[in-house]
Amino acid sequence: EDKVVQSPLSLVVHEGDTVTLNxxxxxxxxxxxxxxxxxxKAPTFLFMLTSSGIEKKSGRLSSILxxxxxxxxxxxxxxxxxxxxxxxxxxxxxxxxxxxxxxxxQGTILTVHP
Amino acid sequence: xxGVTQTPRYLIKTRGQQVTLSCSPISGHRxxxxxxxxxxxxxxxxxxxxxxxxxxxxxxxxRFSGRQFSNSRSEMNVSTxxxxxxxxxxxxxxxxxxxxxxxxxxxxxxxxxxx
Numbered sequence: 001e002d003k004v005v006q007s008p009l010s011l012v013v014h015e016g017d018t019v020t021l022n023x024x025x026x027x028x029x030x031x032x033x034x035x036x037x038x039x040x041k042a043p044t045f046l047f048m049l050t051s052s053g054i055e056k057k058s059g060r061l062s063s064i065l066x067x068x069x070x071x072x073x074x075x076x077x078x079x080x081x082x083x084x085x086x087x088x089x090x091x092x093x094x095x096x097x098x099x100x101x102x103x104x105x106q107g108t109i110l111t112v113h114p
Numbered sequence: 115x116x117g118v119t120q121t122p123r124y125l126i127k128t129r130g131q132q133v134t135l136s137c138s139p140i141s142g143h144r145x146x147x148x149x150x151x152x153x154x155x156x157x158x159x160x161x162x163x164x165x166x167x168x169x170x171x172x173x174x175x176x177r178f179s180g181r182q183f184s185n186s187r188s189e190m191n192v193s194t195x196x197x198x199x200x201x202x203x204x205x206x207x208x209x210x211x212x213x214x215x216x217x218x219x220x221x222x223x224x225x226x227x228x229x
Contacts, residue, residue, distance in 0.1 A: 034217065041222040042118075042204070043157075048217055088157065099169040100147040100162025100208070102218060107156060 004091050006105035017079050021108045023089035024071040031093040031094035033065055033072050033103065038086040046074070046087075069094050079112045086110075116141065118207050118221035126227045132193040135224045139186050145162030146188040147218060148180060151202040160203075163188050164210070192226075200228045 003026045013019055025033065032050045034044035047056040049065035049072055056063050063074045076083055086109050090102040119138045127133050135216050139146050149161040159172040163182035180190040186207075192199055206218035 036220070041202070042220045045217050045219060090157075099164065100145050100218075101159045101170050101172065102147070102149075102157075102206075103159070104149075104157040 002091070002094060002103050004089060004103050004105040006089055006108050007085075008108060009106060010109040010111070012111045012113065013079055015080055017112075018075065018077045019079060019089050019110065021074040021076075021089075021110070022071065023074070025028075025089075025091050026070065027091050027093065027103065029098065031092045032090060032092045033073050034090045035063055035088065036088040038107070039084075039090055043088055046097075062103055066095070079110075081112050081114055084110060084112045118205060118219055120203075120205055120221040120224050122178070122224060123222065124225045124227075126229065127196055128197050128229050131195050132191060133195060133198060133226060134189055134191045135189075135203055135205075135226075137188045137205035137207075137221055139188070139205075140219055143209050143219075144183060144186050144208035145208045145210055145216070146186065147206045147208075148190050149204045149206065150174070151204055151223070152200075157204070162188065195228045197228050200226060202226075 005024050007022045034048050035046040047063045051067045060077045065072045086107040088107045090104045121136045133178045145164045147162040149157050151157045162170040177193045182188045202223045204223045206220045208216040208218045
């Protein structure tokens with residue numbers, strides 16, 4: 001059975017700290033890994049990572065995929081209270097039998113205190 | 115460009131009733147996927163539609179069904195509601211799926227409470 005596991009499940013930090021969120025996966029027909037941020041309702045897209053191993057960056061956020069370790073990390077530097085959210089990673093499948101399906105991890109709840 | 119919209123945003127039903135939720139994708143997006151999010155199970159894939167055809171289905175009972183219209187808008191229906199169907203139902207759209215690296219963009223969800 002396909003698995004996507006995130007760690008830690010929750011994290012409490014203070015503003016200015018740097019955090020690293022982890023996502024590991026065991027799936028067949030891997031195509032890409034996606035990170036989303038969910039604050040109140042809609043998960044908002046952060047990054048898509050493929051087996052190319054290219055690091056993605058956006059402001060204080062960065063992410064990379066380790067295809068040998070079947071894992072990905074999401075780094076947030078100089079955290080702000082606005083970074084408080086649930087961070088979700090999801091795996092997308094290659095091949096025609098898994099159209100439109102993402103398999104999600106449980107999510108990491110990040111709380112940033114002022 | 116307008117994002118994915120879902121209606122209604124909140125819904126309260128009683129056991130045994132049925133419910134229909136609606137999703138309008140981003141303009142130009144033809145693939146719509148539906149997910150159920152609960153505290154215990156997280157986000158789980160329900161089904162995906164493309165060009166009015168269901169191409170993929172998750173492990174949910176037949177009480178969960180959907181359809182897509184020619185303008186790519188999609189509806190999902192849950193019949194004979196059970197307490198365990200209480201959840202946030204999210205839809206996501208992408209231009210295509212299965213053939214390219216296409217990002218799914220999510221709507222705000224419909225919060226369903228079954229009493």
